[in-house]
Amino acid sequence: MNLCPVCGEKFLDDEISTISSHFYSIALSSDPTHIMWLNRNISKTKMQQYALNDKFTEFYDFSKEGLAMWIKKRFVARFFNDDPNVFVIDMQQPSEYTIMGYVTEHYHFLKQWVKSCAYILGRTDFSEIQKYEFDNISEEYFGKDGQPAHVDLLLQMGESVGLKKVEVISSVPLEKTVRALRYWDHVCSSEHWLDAMVSIHSLELIADKNVKDYGAKYAYFKPEILNDGITKEAVQFLKAGYEADQYHSGDALKLIEKYARLLKMEREVQSYFLRSMDFFYGYLEARHERGKMYEEKL
Amino acid sequence: MKRNYEGCALCDGTWGDYWREIEGENTFFCCSICADAFENMVNRVKKETGWKKIDSVSIEGNYSKGRDCVATSGDNRVEYFFRHEDGVITEFRVKS
Numbered sequence: 001m002n003l004c005p006v007c008g009e010k011f012l013d014d015e016i017s018t019i020s021s022h023f024y025s026i027a028l029s030s031d032p033t034h035i036m037w038l039n040r041n042i043s044k045t046k047m048q049q050y051a052l053n054d055k056f057t058e059f060y061d062f063s064k065e066g067l068a069m070w071i072k073k074r075f076v077a078r079f080f081n082d083d084p085n086v087f088v089i090d091m092q093q094p095s096e097y098t099i100m101g102y103v104t105e106h107y108h109f110l111k112q113w114v115k116s117c118a119y120i121l122g123r124t125d126f127s128e129i130q131k132y133e134f135d136n137i138s139e140e141y142f143g144k145d146g147q148p149a150h151v152d153l154l155l156q157m158g159e160s161v162g163l164k165k166v167e168v169i170s171s172v173p174l175e176k177t178v179r180a181l182r183y184w185d186h187v188c189s190s191e192h193w194l195d196a197m198v199s200i201h202s203l204e205l206i207a208d209k210n211v212k213d214y215g216a217k218y219a220y221f222k223p224e225i226l227n228d229g230i231t232k233e234a235v236q237f238l239k240a241g242y243e244a245d246q247y248h249s250g251d252a253l254k255l256i257e258k259y260a261r262l263l264k265m266e267r268e269v270q271s272y273f274l275r276s277m278d279f280f281y282g283y284l285e286a287r288h289e290r291g292k293m294y295e296e297k298l
Numbered sequence: 299m300k301r302n303y304e305g306c307a308l309c310d311g312t313w314g315d316y317w318r319e320i321e322g323e324n325t326f327f328c329c330s331i332c333a334d335a336f337e338n339m340v341n342r343v344k345k346e347t348g349w350k351k352i353d354s355v356s357i358e359g360n361y362s363k364g365r366d367c368v369a370t371s372g373d374n375r376v377e378y379f380f381r382h383e384d385g386v387i388t389e390f391r392v393k394s
Contacts, residue, residue, distance in 0.1 A: 030314035032329035036361075039328075044311040083362050 002267050005274035006037045014267035020056040024049045037278075060270055067260055068253035071198070071273055072214045075205045078277055079284075080216035087284040090291060091221045096161040097298070099234055101291025103158035108173040109283065110151050112181040114140050116200045119188035129193070132255060153237040160233035163294075176286035180279035187272065194259050198269045199276035201252030206280075207241045208250075299323055300354035308332040308339075308357065321352060334385025342390050343369050347376055364389065 002014040004022055011018045026034045027046075038044075042055045062070035079085050090098045114137050121133040135144075143149040148156075155165045173181065188196040205211070207220050220242075226235050260269040299321045303310040306328040307320070314328035320337055327333040340352060349371040359365035364381040381389040 027313045028315065030316040030327075030329045032331040035311065035313045035328050036331075038313055039309065039311045044305070044309070044313070046312040083360065086362060 001265075003271050003275070004034075005271045005278070006033050008275060016057050016060060017053055019271075020053040021049060023056075024052050060267065062266070062270070066257060067266055067269070068257040069214070070270070071202050071253055071256075072205060072208075072211075074274070075202060075277060076211050076214045076216045078281065079206065080211050080218045082217055084218050085281060085284045087288045088218055088220065090288055092218065094221065094225065094230060094234075095291070095295075097291040097295040098288075099157060099161045099230070099291075100163045100294040101287045101289070103154055103163055104168050104171050104290050105173060105177045105283065105287045106154055107151070107168050107171070108177055108181060110140060110154065112184055113200065116184050116188040116196065120193045120196050120200075123196070124193040126259070129197070129255060129259070132251065147240065150237075150240060153233070153240055156233045157231070157237040160231035174286040174289055176282040176289070180283040180286075183279045184276070187276070191272070192265070192268075194256065194263060194265055194269060195272040197252065198256050198260075198273045201256070202273050202276065203280050204252065206284075209242060299325075299352055302356040306332050307355075308336040309360070331385045335382040335387070338382070338385065338387050339367075339380055339390075342380070342387055343376065343378065346378075346390070346392055347371070347374065349374065366393075 002011045002019055003009060004011075004019065007026075009022065011022070023034055023038060023042075027038055042052070042059060047055070065073075079088055087098075087102075090101075094102075117133040117137045117140075121130050121137070124130060138144060140150045143152070155168060158168050159165060184200060187199045209219075211219055221238060226239060226242075230238075256269060260266045301307055305312040305326070306314070307325050309328060309332055311328040311332075316327045316329055316333055317324050318327060318333040318337065319325070320333075320340060325333075325336075327336065340355070343349070343352060343355075347369075352369050352371050354368075354370045356368045357365050358367070361382075364379055366377070366379050368375065368377050370376075377393040379389070379391045379393060380387055
């Protein structure tokens, strides 16, 4: 099985030619979303169908470095290239409004995150996956090794820049956040648990300390800001994520690589990852938009 | 209208086959979103400058960075920056 990383259409086989011909025919009809994807990932220049097929073969090829590294490099190319996501730019020198936007949208993300982990836990019979997700849920909501819960650290970070907890909890997420949360809820509750797993845990790469090893021009934030320029609560939250997410995404990607091989689901795992990454891109834009809204209001 | 791109008037891509009349000229775009953004940008330039027509537009940039542009009309010239979201202008700033 495979699916289109743009529209989600499912294909019974996982041949590259099936997906490339899907893109080719839809691009001929000037569909904006598929064309934008081609422009961004394959080429801005129109080509013959056979040439597009070759490009897709190259794009999906993970034989040299393995699936986990393929995911890392694709993620870095999308978020940390010369032209990074607008929220990554914000985070290079985060203002109090950046932090406020981060806290508000991320609160809703975390609530969905825990549900997504729970869906995976409930839908797999592999105990190492269940343990992994259980660990993840408890760290988000209850804390680990005497550390406060991740969600509490997030709310404390908001309060440290004047954003009341009640305001965050009663807020309505922005449209791009809603769209992304709805997608992750659907994937995790309805699709194969491994597709769900790659859809959410690959996103933890955003805070991976080692992104520069995979070709990143930027990191999520400059480590110097942990020493100066932001509140101590913001330091505590970012530090926890910085340390935990790197560990999480690394472990998760190893599990994903292992089970994708075992279950012969590598191609569809790649496509689910690509599709999820686009929703995440929009979600990060929502954090930026929310920050701008606070800036205009205050 | 003179443009610096040979492909889509907004993004220079050559996929797609979408045409729209802009300033009396049948213009190629890769998709309707690029056409909306370009048309809205042209109308915004005319509104900001008071020009009746635009002779040329030169664009550098992309969706995430935003676009730095230069437009001319006769001897007049304007430099500006804009961003769009789904073809709707979300930021427009005249630079000089």
